[in-house]
Every structure is written in C-alpha cells, then in structure tokens.
Amino acid sequence: DTEVTQTPKHLVMxxxxxxxxxxxxxxxxxxxxxxxxxxxxPPELMFVYSYEKLSINESVPSRFSPECPNxxxxxxxxxxxxxxxxxxxxxxxxxRQVRGETQYFGPGTRLLVL
Amino acid sequence: KQEVxxxxxxxxxxxxxxxxxxxxxxxxxxxxxxxxxQDPGKGLTSLLLIQSSQREQTSGRLNASLDKSxxxxxxxxxxxxxxxxxxxxxxxxQGAQKLVFGQGTRLTINP
Numbered sequence: 001d002t003e004v005t006q007t008p009k010h011l012v013m014x015x016x017x018x019x020x021x022x023x024x025x026x027x028x029x030x031x032x033x034x035x036x037x038x039x040x041x042p043p044e045l046m047f048v049y050s051y052e053k054l055s056i057n058e059s060v061p062s063r064f065s066p067e068c069p070n071x072x073x074x075x076x077x078x079x080x081x082x083x084x085x086x087x088x089x090x091x092x093x094x095x096r097q098v099r100g101e102t103q104y105f106g107p108g109t110r111l112l113v114l
Numbered sequence: 115k116q117e118v119x120x121x122x123x124x125x126x127x128x129x130x131x132x133x134x135x136x137x138x139x140x141x142x143x144x145x146x147x148x149x150x151x152q153d154p155g156k157g158l159t160s161l162l163l164i165q166s167s168q169r170e171q172t173s174g175r176l177n178a179s180l181d182k183s184x185x186x187x188x189x190x191x192x193x194x195x196x197x198x199x200x201x202x203x204x205x206x207x208q209g210a211q212k213l214v215f216g217q218g219t220r221l222t223i224n225p
Contacts, residue, residue: 004157031211042118042203042215043158056212090157097211099145100165105157 003027004106006091012112015081021109023074023091029104031055031097032074034066035090037108043090049074050097081113116141118206120216128224129196135189135219137204142182144206149178149189152201152218161202162189194223 004025013019023032031050035043048056049068063085065077074091088108094101117140127133137147146165150158162171162178164187170179177190187204201220205213 033211042217045212048211056209088155092158094211099207099210100163101211102160102163103211103213105159107157108155110155
C-alpha cells in the first residue's frame with residue numbers, strides 16, 4: 001500500500017466554524033507533512049511531524065493546529081479561519097525525516113472559507 | 115532565502131516531440147533536487163530525485179540533470195504523449211525534508 005489518503009476531498013466552512021482535516025498512511029512512514037497550496041502557486045510547507053512529534057512549524061498562524069495521534073494518522077484542526085486560507089491542503093509522508101527520502105503526497109483537501 | 119524559478123510557466127507541444135523543462139535555484143547549498151508531477155486538483159507524484167553529488171537521473175522517458183554550481187536543473191521528456199500533460203514542479207531540499215518548490219511548468223501535449 002503506497003497511498004496517502006485525505007478526507008474530506010472538499011470542505012466549505014464559515015469563519016466561525018471548527019473543522020478538521022484528516023490524513024492517513026499505512027506505509028510505516030514516521031514523518032508526515034502538511035502543505036498549503038494556493039491556486040497556481042507551489043506548495044508551501046506548514047508542519048512536519050517526525051515520530052509523532054512536531055519537528056517543524058513554519059510560523060503558521062495558531063488558527064491551524066496540527067495533531068499526530070499515532071504514526072499512521074495526521075490531523076489539521078481549523079478554527080476561525082479567514083477567506084485567504086482557502087487553498088488545497090496537501091498531506092505527505094516519508095519513511096523518515098532525513099535527506100533524500102521520497103515524499104508521498106495525498107490528493108489533498110480543497111478548502112473554501114466563506 | 116532560496117528562490118526556485120521554472121521557465122517556461124506554460125508549454126504546449128504536439129505529441130511525439132522531445133522537450134525540456136528548466137529549473138533554476140539561487141542557493142547552491144542543497145541536498146538534492148526533485149521533480150514532481152501534479153495533475154489538476156490532485157496531489158504530487160515524485161518523478162526523479164537527484165542527489166547533490168549526482169549529475170543526472172533517468173526513469174523511462176524522463177531524464178533529469180543537475181548542475182549544482184550554476185544552480186540549474188533540466189527535465190527532458192522524450193517522445194511526449196498526451197498522458198504527460200500535467201504541471202511539473204521542481205523542488206530543492208535544504209533542511210532535512212524541507213522542500214522549496216518552483217512555481218511549476220504547465221505542460222500540454224496535443225494529440
């Protein structure tokens with residue numbers, strides 16, 4: 001199984017809502033990533049988890065709250081988002097957080113904030 | 115701050131042509147460079163990874179080269195097919211698994 005799955009595929013939320021994005025992999029990978037991709041822009045790294053611990057936070061606003069409850073699952077909790085947070089949110093995983101490891105990406109969750 | 119640039123932003127060619135996509139980066143202190151493919155509204159698929167000590171990598175009809183000292187990489191696609199239509203992104207790895215992406219080249223192969 002070389003697949004990273006993400007749910008939901010699409011999400012529409014108001015600025016006062018609380019929602020969560022979910023990412024799952026069963027490849028035994030111990031590094032997991034959240035990226036944000038705005039339309040016609042490249043992906044930008046948000047968070048990295050290594051062995052279920054937060055390794056990198058790229059100065060992301062606190063309205064985005066990541067969680068890694070176990071080695072297969074990565075969540076992104078959303079609260080009080082702004083319309084400019086509308087984007088494709090991509091999850092990825094790699095065997096470990098070391099140089100040269102291939103990252104496997106999920107299909108993404110397309111988020112619209114109204 | 116590392117900046118990655120891809121030229122051209124969009125490219126349209128007839129089926130069967132060989133083509134070259136370009137990627138340049140400003141800081142040569144990279145661990146490796148990767149080429150990804152992204153279909154519309156989808157995630158990324160890794161195509162090739164070139165370590166900083168390597169000059170090129172090949173996979174099927176794809177060949178990627180790296181000239182680290184000049185900050186350039188090319189992706190060569192031979193005998194293009196309509197199924198190759200996608201956006202191609204290059205990314206350099208600086209910190210462990212910290213990827214910096216270019217803006218991508220949107221490729222269309224016309225039957």
